[in-house]
Amino acid sequence: MATILGIDIGTSAVKLVLVDEAERVIAERDAPLAVSRPRPSWSEQDPLDWWRAVGDLLDGLKRDEAAALAAVGAIGLSGQMHGAVLLGDDDAPLRPAMLWNDGRAAAEARALRASHPHLPAVVGVLPMAGFTGPKIPWLAAHEPDVLARLRTVMMPKDYVRLLLTGEKATDMSDAAGTWWLDEARREWSAEAAEATRLPKSALPRLLESPQPAGALLPELAARWGMGRGVVVAAGAGDAAAGAIGIGSVADGDAFLSLGTSGQLFVTTSHYRPAPETAVHAFAHALPGLWFQMGAMLNGASCLAFAAGLMRAEIETLLAEAERGFAGPSRLIFLPYLTGERTPHDDPHARGVLFGLTPDTTRAEVMQAVLEGVAFSFADARDALAASGTRIGRAAVIGGGARSAFWMRILASVLGVTLARYQGGAKGPAFGAARLGRLALTGEDPARLCAKPAILDETAPDPALHAAYAPRLDAYRRLYAALHPEFRAG
Structure with a gap:
């Protein structure tokens, strides 16, 4: 059987895996990406950086794994959600892509909430600054020349597909995060597009994630030594693709994703919107499935931020924090470096390290960062509970899942067994x-989307869970106290 290539257009890196017919990984590669923040609350990337990274990775794979690459029969795509790739008549980007953690459209999101209060139940979530939809009225107000030349809006992975195949398409799960998809009907909402001043003609065609969306262009197949007719799947947004990889395809399956951002994801057999809780209710990557998700803008990226400040390797700081661990930290870290979605919908929120003393160590700072992200997951857990979804067990995926020490903290804060x-x-x-x-x-x-073998499980420590309860309350009080200051600043 043919080998299969998976490509993920992330925020911090483009990642690639090549698997055989038994789903054994033959090769995996990644290429780092930079994020530009030219103004406060802005977050952008050049779409051509994604394409250059894909090309470099595949060129390297051709050198190292030519035979396995030549056997590729299909390519699947995943990518960061909510980004706005704005294309003109020649399908070239009109400006840098505005990303999921870009907060510039906060006023436009508030205006949409006021003018179209019934639409969140249709599109699955309140309008928030980072979604694709509110970015369009921001363009109308601030970059009307770009909007006048706009012909197509695409999500990050779909721009890469355009260059791979020449086809303009997206899948239900990535479309779900735009604020333009009628989630229950799994079709574009003409009313939502009109509300954001976007012609429906600017939207790509919709497919279910496992459907073919085109074939690799012959010149690219020749460049990488592949055969003709390599199928490129519609693919999925990163949250739903992670669910497919972990086998979260049955009603009630749950997982935490610890990537650049954080997600607490629960598969549902029906569309269950709860926009008043800031929970996202989106179409899943398989037909007939949906999911509810608490979405946090700051996940394992907080560890990289802290490591950069302290000029140390993440692994070194984790080891120091684990060696010195004796219960909850004296410090409190608010992880809102780029704002927050669930449960606050607050693009103005910012990171805070509270409780510093002259004898504070870098190990204590790292522990507080781990705990702060865990507390944000507790907020998401409670938002899901308010929507009627309770979690007793969850898988963990993403780069942050490598730390067993963090798993202990997370399980004990959440009171949930983590696998x-x-x-x-x-x-x-x-x-x-x-x-x-x-x-x-x-x-x-x-049959294909089975759960992988369990590596280990971490049950919550009852004593530690009890010790964390007052610290979680303090974390929440600290945010509440600073909330007006964030907006004032």
Whole structure:
């Protein structure tokens, strides 16, 4: 059988996995990406940086794994959600892509909430600054020349597909995060597009994630030594692709994703919107499935931020924090470096380290960062509970899942047993490969999307859970006290 390629267009890196017919990983590669923040609350990337990274990775794979690459039968794509790639008549980007953690459209999001109060129940979530939809009225107000030349809006992975295949398409799960998808009907909402001043003609065609969305262009197949007719699947947004990779495809399956951002994700068999809780209710990457998600803008990226400030390796700081661990930290860290979605919908929120003394150590700072992100997941857990969804057990995926020490903190803060799966750190790229295979073979998704073997489980420590309860309350009081200051600043 053919090999399958999965490509994930992340925020901090483009990641690639090549798997065989038994889903064994033959090769995996990643290329770092930079984020530009030219103004406060802005977050942008050059779409051509994604394409250059994909090309470099595949050029390297051709050198190292030519035979396996030549056997590729399908490519699956995953990518960061909510980004706005704005294309003109020649399909070239009109400006840098505005990303999921870009907060410039906060006023436009508030205006949409006031003018269209019924639409969140249709599109699955309140309008928030980082979504694709509110970015369009921001363009109308601030960059009308760009809006006048706009012909197509695409999400990050779909721009890469355009260059791979020449096709303009997206899938339900990535479209779900735009604020333009009628989630229950799984079709574009003409009313939502009109509300954001976007012609519906600017939206790409919609497909289910396992459907073929085109074939690799012959000149690219020749460049990378692949055969003709390599299928490119519709693919999925990163959250849903991660769910496919971890086998979260049955009602009630739950997982935490610890990537650049954080997600607490629960698969549902029906569309269950709860916009008043700031929970996201979106179409899943398999037909007939949806999911609810608490979405946090700051996940494992907080560890990289702290490591950069302290000029030390993340692994070194984790080891120091674990050696010195004796219970909850004296410090409190608010992880809102780029604002927050669930539960606050506050693009103005910022990171805070509270409780410093002259004898504070870098190990204590790192522990506080781990705990602060865990507390943000507790807020998401409670938002999901308010929508009627309770979690007693969850998988963990993403780069942050590598730390057993962090798993202990997370499990105890949340009061939830956490399971790590073999290969779980690969996350969306592996899920993308599964979707590529489904596009090629048409096999039963339920059979292919099985859960990987369990690597280990971490149960909550009852004593530690009790000790964290007052610190979680203090964390919440600190945000409440500073909330007006964030907006004033």
